Amino acid sequence: MQKNRISSSSASKPSDYVRYTPSTILEPGISAPDFTLHSTPDQSVSLSQFRGRPTILVFYPADFSPVCGDEMALFNEILPEFEKFDAELMGISVDGVWCHLAFSKDRKLRFPILSDFEPKGEVARKYGVYRKEEGVAERALFVIDKDGVIRWSYVSPIGVNPGAHGVLNALESLNVNKKQ
Amino acid sequence: MEDLEAEIVKLTQPVNGKKRDHIQGKSNAPVTLVEYGDYECPYCGQAYPIVKEIQKQLKDQLCFAFRNFPVTQIHPHAQHAAEAAECAGSQRKFWDMHDYLYEHQQALDDKHLEQYATKLTLNLDRFKGELFNHVYANRVREDFIGGVRSGVNGTPTFFINGVRYDDSWDFDTLLKTLRFTIKDEK
Numbered sequence: 001m002q003k004n005r006i007s008s009s010s011a012s013k014p015s016d017y018v019r020y021t022p023s024t025i026l027e028p029g030i031s032a033p034d035f036t037l038h039s040t041p042d043q044s045v046s047l048s049q050f051r052g053r054p055t056i057l058v059f060y061p062a063d064f065s066p067v068c069g070d071e072m073a074l075f076n077e078i079l080p081e082f083e084k085f086d087a088e089l090m091g092i093s094v095d096g097v098w099c100h101l102a103f104s105k106d107r108k109l110r111f112p113i114l115s116d117f118e119p120k121g122e123v124a125r126k127y128g129v130y131r132k133e134e135g136v137a138e139r140a141l142f143v144i145d146k147d148g149v150i151r152w153s154y155v156s157p158i159g160v161n162p163g164a165h166g167v168l169n170a171l172e173s174l175n176v177n178k179k180q
Numbered sequence: 181m182e183d184l185e186a187e188i189v190k191l192t193q194p195v196n197g198k199k200r201d202h203i204q205g206k207s208n209a210p211v212t213l214v215e216y217g218d219y220e221c222p223y224c225g226q227a228y229p230i231v232k233e234i235q236k237q238l239k240d241q242l243c244f245a246f247r248n249f250p251v252t253q254i255h256p257h258a259q260h261a262a263e264a265a266e267c268a269g270s271q272r273k274f275w276d277m278h279d280y281l282y283e284h285q286q287a288l289d290d291k292h293l294e295q296y297a298t299k300l301t302l303n304l305d306r307f308k309g310e311l312f313n314h315v316y317a318n319r320v321r322e323d324f325i326g327g328v329r330s331g332v333n334g335t336p337t338f339f340i341n342g343v344r345y346d347d348s349w350d351f352d353t354l355l356k357t358l359r360f361t362i363k364d365e366k
Contacts, residue, residue, distance in 0.1 A: 069278065070334070077251050078328050140350045160346050162332035 024128035025140060028151050032057075033126040034143045037114035041097045045090065045112055048148070054087040054174055055144040056167055059129050060156060061136040063095045063103035063113075070141065070163045073107045078164045085171040087143075090114055094121050094136055129155060142169035184257045189331035189344035201245040203261065204235065207245040210365040211358050214339040215325045216247050218254035219262060219281040220288055221335045228282040237355060239312045241362050248323035249335050257288035264307075266291040266316035271302050289308060341365075 026032070031165060032055075036046040040099040046057065060071050072091050075082075079087035082089050091113035095103070102115045116123045121137060143152040152170035157163035193200075195214060197207035215231065217224040225310040231250035235244060248266075261281050268277030280296050281288065290311075310316065316363040327337070331344050338354070340361055347353055 073251060073254055074334060076253050081325070081328065110253075135182035163328070163331040163344075165189070165329050165331040168329060 010145065025138075025153055025155050026126075026128050026142070026150055028149075028153060030150050032148050032150050033123075034148075035123045036128065037092065037116055037123060038097045039112040039114050040101060045114055045142075046123065050088045051148055052146050054085055054146055054171060055142075056082060056087055056089045056112065056171075057127070057140075057142040058089065058091045059124055059127065059137040059140040059142075060091060060093050061131070061134070062093055063099050064106075070107075072103070072109060072113065074161065075164060076107060076109050079110055081164075081168060082171070085174075087171055092116050092123060092137060093119065094124070127153075131158070141167055143167055143174070145174050186193050191330045191342040191344075193303045193326050193330070194342050195243065195245045201247065202269060202278070203243055203245045204275065205243040206240055207243055210241055210362045211238070212243040212245065212339075212341055213358065214342075216249035216323070216332045216335065216337045216339075217280075218248075218250045218258045218335040218352055219265070220253055220258040220285060222250065222285070223334075224336045225282055225285045227336045228279075230349065230354065233351060234355055234358065238358060238362075242358065247327060248320045249332055249337065250320065251335060252322065258288060259317075260293060260311065261288045262314045262320045262323075263314060264297070264311055266319050267302060267307050267310040268297065268302060270310065270316075271306065273300050273302060276300050298355060304342045 032047060034046060034048045036044050039045045058071065058075055075089060075091070077088060089111040091111065093113065094116050096117050097115045100115055106114055116137065120135065121130040124137035127140065127142065129138040131138055139156040139158055139160070139162060141154045142150055145151045151174060152166065154162060154166050191214065195201050195203060195207065195212050202233070215227070217227070231244065235242060248262040249259060250262045252259045265274055265277045265281060268274055277296065280300065284292065284296070293311065294304070294308060297304055330339070336349065338349055340358065345357065347357060
């Protein structure tokens with residue numbers, strides 16, 4: 001699986017990395033804005049339909065970034081771990097539904113990916129994770145509890161796949177009963 | 181827009197000598213490099229000779245450990261390949277099989293896995309029994325879950341002294357970073 005790598009030219013020491021969160025991302029404690037987006041040309045998904053279960057939102061810049069695998073493929077592989085928490089997983093990018101269909105088929109995704117296409121990036125904007133210059137969503141993660149409140153959020157540098165450990169830690173902290 | 185820097189992401193289970201991990205080099209070497217890999221992943225295939233060369237360069241200053249991270253949804257043979265390497269490990273030939281698999285990534289179906297076991301002069305009955313009964317499936321899964329909890333974000337994912345490495349793993353950059361780390365440890 002390819003990973004996006006930051007384009008640093010100098011060798012960095014592991015201790016050089018420092019966490020920075022942009023001020024616009026919605027913080028824990030805030031009610032997650034509801035939305036309705038197309039998952040396929042003729043199906044829509046609303047956040048509110050998952051009230052009563054934790055929800056994971058994975059914003060990402062674009063379908064079909066490197067060959068072989070990427071953040072969506074990774075989360076797809078880890079899906080059974082999220083299901084232990086009865087959590088719903090959704091990917092969101094500004095790609096259109098037909099692109100999503102092809103991408104989903106190619107990566108054999110087992111969760112919906114939603115099209116934040118029209119108005120472009122509106123949901124990403126609501127969540128404070130829209131990259132205006134490029135016109136794509138950030139690589140951002142949100143864990144929303146069963147009452148619709150954001151309990152954890154994180155933005156990764158655009159070139160670094162954030163992995164799923166933060167999401168799993170956040171789900172555990174929700175005190176959700178975990179199935180074994 | 182200002183670019184963010186990645187958070188520091190740590191291995192939840194550091195390498196603890198040969199207790200659980202497959203390692204090459206001394207466990208008290210100044211730098212430990214852990215790779216989470218998938219035998220069917222072409223990027224891991226590219227990383228394979230790079231790691232070998234790095235091991236040649238750093239010799240006993242480097243401890244290298246390999247852990248499984250098969251991405252089974254897109255690599256249908258990765259799970260069995262990982263189990264095959266673990267089966268070989270139970271006959272003390274983990275690294276031989278690990279290398280063989282990366283050198284034959286185009287042929288990782290069960291028939292070929294058996295052929296490789298024969299080539300490596302493993303006890304074939306035992307190998308087949310362990311592979312087809314998935315004796316090491318749990319071990320592979322433990323590696324995978326440990327990797328997920330540690331922040332593995334693709335394959336290959338490298339950890340240097342327990343911290344996820346997000347920079348380029350081309351030979352020059354990776355070697356330079358490892359040398360830096362060795363200097364820091366002195």
